[in-house]
Amino acid sequence: MFAKTSEVKVLRDPIHGYVHIDLQVVWDCVNSNWFQRLRRIRQLGGAYVVYHCAEHTRFSHSLGVYEIIRRMVTEVPDIVSALNEHDKVTIMLAGLLHDIGHGPYSHAFEAITNTSHEVFTCRIIEENTEITKILEKATKGLSKDVADVIRHQSKNPLLTQMISSQLDADRMDYLLRDAYFTGTKYGEFDLERILRTLRVVDGKHLVVKESGVYAVENYIMARYHMYWQVYYHPVARSFETILHLLFKRLRDVKGVSDPSVIPLFKTVIMQKKISLKQYFMLDEYAFGYGFLMLCNHSDAIVRDFAERLRDRRLFAYAESEKDQNRRIRHQLKKRGYDLDYYWSKDEVSQRPYEPYTDSRGDAIWVKLKDNSTVEMSNASNIVYSLIHGPTRDELNVYYPKESEWNDEVKLSE
Numbered sequence: 388m389f390a391k392t393s394e395v396k397v398l399r400d401p402i403h404g405y406v407h408i409d410l411q412v413v414w415d416c417v418n419s420n421w422f423q424r425l426r427r428i429r430q431l432g433g434a435y436v437v438y439h440c441a442e443h444t445r446f447s448h449s450l451g452v453y454e455i456i457r458r459m460v461t462e463v464p465d466i467v468s469a470l471n472e473h474d475k476v477t478i479m480l481a482g483l484l485h486d487i488g489h490g491p492y493s494h495a496f497e498a499i500t501n502t503s504h505e506v507f508t509c510r511i512i513e514e515n516t517e518i519t520k521i522l523e524k525a526t527k528g529l530s531k532d533v534a535d536v537i538r539h540q541s542k543n544p545l546l547t548q549m550i551s552s553q554l555d556a557d558r559m560d561y562l563l564r565d566a567y568f569t570g571t572k573y574g575e576f577d578l579e580r581i582l583r584t585l586r587v588v589d590g591k592h593l594v595v596k597e598s599g600v601y602a603v604e605n606y607i608m609a610r611y612h613m614y615w616q617v618y619y620h621p622v623a624r625s626f627e628t629i630l631h632l633l634f635k636r637l638r639d640v641k642g643v644s645d646p647s648v649i650p651l652f653k654t655v656i657m658q659k660k661i662s663l664k665q666y667f668m669l670d671e672y673a674f675g676y677g678f679l680m681l682c683n684h685s686d687a688i689v690r691d692f693a694e695r696l697r698d699r700r701l702f703a704y705a706e707s708e709k710d711q712n713r714r715i716r717h718q719l720k721k722r723g724y725d726l727d728y729y730w731s732k733d734e735v736s737q738r739p740y741e742p743y744t745d746s747r748g749d750a751i752w753v754k755l756k757d758n759s760t761v762e763m764s765n766a767s768n769i770v771y772s773l774i775h776g777p778t779r780d781e782l783n784v785y786y787p788k789e790s791e792w793n794d795e796v797k798l799s800e
């Protein structure tokens with residue numbers, strides 16, 4: 388039995404109304420230093436330079452994922468009966484902690500360090516941190532059980548599907564939350580309807596009832612629109628491109644010993660193994676300060692990139708096209724720009740849904756009236772057409788805006 392809090396804690400939330408917490412272990416995790424660190428990491432990386440209200444954090448998203456899972460394990464009858472108490476608490480904690488290993492600017496930081504945030508998430512859960520101690524105090528072995536769900540190794544496949552599949556609590560929360568804070572309406576869908584139509588087949592497969600197909604179609608379309616309107620927005624990618632190039636330049640010029648480099652950046656620049664003690668301090672406050680300091684770096688390109696990030700002086704972007712690329716590169720070169728740093732290509736591609744028809748995998752399954760199950764694209768004409776159409780991809784090039792070209796170039800010193 389897991390200890391309850393003396394009263395139910397209710398936290399106001401613009402997406403879910405309230406987040407309800409009545410388990411001591413969940414409440415202790417929320418109040419831990421590592422979870423509070425998530426207040427210092429934005430949910431959407433560089434998107435706040437495009438959508439000025441997208442300042443919401445991994446902290447609020449993590450609470451939101453927890454709340455959706457709490458509702459699944461208490462309100463969806465098939466899930467209530469399929470899981471024992473230990474599994475219910477494990478999956479609620481996995482929802483709460485699934486993003487605890489994110490670094491500053493989330494996915495941009497993963498690209499700089501070449502390490503997925505899930506690696507840090509599992510280390511923070513298991514390597515004797517405040518979180519590990521809270522989990523182990525609640526029940527011995529709980530930290531491993533929670534980490535196993537996050538690394539897709541849980542003994543119970545139902546738990547993995549609830550947090551990491553194509554219809555999971557993580558996506559449901561971030562689509563609604565990101566739509567709300569960016570002010571885009573595309574990410575909205577009917578969460579209540581989806582929760583109401585969730586079913587469990589054979590005690591371990593999460594499916595949706597046939598009458599929930601329209602709500603799921605809407606959710607898949609919401610995801611598609613959010614990717615192109617928000618997550619892959621070229622201006623946000625421009626910010627993240629400069630962030631990436633800044634660290635590339637610092638590495639290339641061996642600029643680590645310059646007094647303007649804060650100690651935390653040294654580990655990142657030199658690509659040494661990051662200790663959890665260092666990782667704890669790597670947040671967007673530290674990065675913001677680090678950029679300000681780098682505005683005094685002895686290398687002109689480092690200085691320029693740090694100032695660009697500070698002042699939102701971003702690169703222009705254009706669809707990659709041979710003749711145009713040649714023309715722009717020629718002009719940049721003529722003006723003294725080093726094309727290793729002032730020319731960057733970036734490709735993104737996205738399908739709103741993948742069927743993986745050969746196994747159950749993480750696809751969405753629909754339970755028909757005769758109790759048989761079919762994969763979502765066989766139950767929905769819209770989803771069928773989506774996955775049989777071409778994959779949309781976008782190859783962009785990023786470079787200084789033409790309006791800057793006539794400024795005196797002071798970068799070739």
Ligand code: ZN
Pocket residue numbers: 448452485486557561
């Ligand atoms: Zn998440």
